[in-house]
Amino acid sequence: MNISCEIIKDLLPLYHDGVCSKDSKDMVEEHLQQCESCRSELQAMDNELLITNRAENLAEAEVVQKLSKSWRKGMIKSVLKGVFFTLVTVIVILLIIYIFVGIKIA
Template sequence: MSKASCDIVKDLLPLYYDNVCSGDSKRMVEEHLVDCQSCKIELDRLKVDFKLPEEEIEIIRKDSNVIKNISSFWNRSKVKSFAIGVIISIVLVSLIFFGYNYLFHLNTVNVPTNVVEISQVSQLSDGKIVYHVEITDGYALNEIVYEMDDNGNFYMTPVRPIIKKKAHSPYGLANGYDFFDIKNMDLNPNGTTIKALYYGTPEDNILVWKEGMDLPQASEEIENMFHFE
């Protein structure tokens, strides 16, 4: 093989340095470098040009670590943000659910007595007190809460949710007859007997019956209505 000229070898040096030239070209360059100082110097210059200073290598290493840290923080942040989003969603759904039930289903509002009419108070043959109650504002009544104080005053408090619903037939508690069994009512653990019966709260009520009151006998129709076998 004839010796290659310096121009050809210098053209091949970058490929040789990067180890991307063919086997024949590599051998040719190496044979030429044995005797050519000029091409050796050119090869050394390539090595110097492509070798980064330690300071730059350290900076790149630090930059690389910063990028890795940023990437790791970003990934953790995404997981954290997702978890926070899930928690917030659960809290919001819970608030909506409980808020809806509180407004529409939980009976928290007392019905004022200015929309209540108590009439036809009488006594059944078995001693029960019977009466007719009508809520006159046109809204449904959901529940009656019972309470007795230490003086024997018994309160039947009508309660509703905050968001009221229209009353529809059959009207249930909002319009109809009801009875109260004073003799068998055992709601006071200290043994106090019932001395007065009120429809409403201790602050806002209608007297239905009190001890010593002479009630008329219930009609046959009402008697049959509450005749239980």
């Protein structure tokens, strides 16, 4: 069966994604065995997909790193606030005890 490259190139995206019918798949595979140009086209689709996935992964990694940095900054601020307010509370309690109870501190 001699099918033009143009028809196969129209079917290649469907074949590549695995959504074409069995007859179309068989036809494309038969053509790919004989046509170097269409095999190259299919290989280019595979390579393009890999490059696209890598770019998406890099973008996601950058977003995760930014979120991680902001989370760490927020956590450090929260810890420092907790320490500060704990110290202030202890000082206030000691002042109240000193003033109202009359316990002398060393």
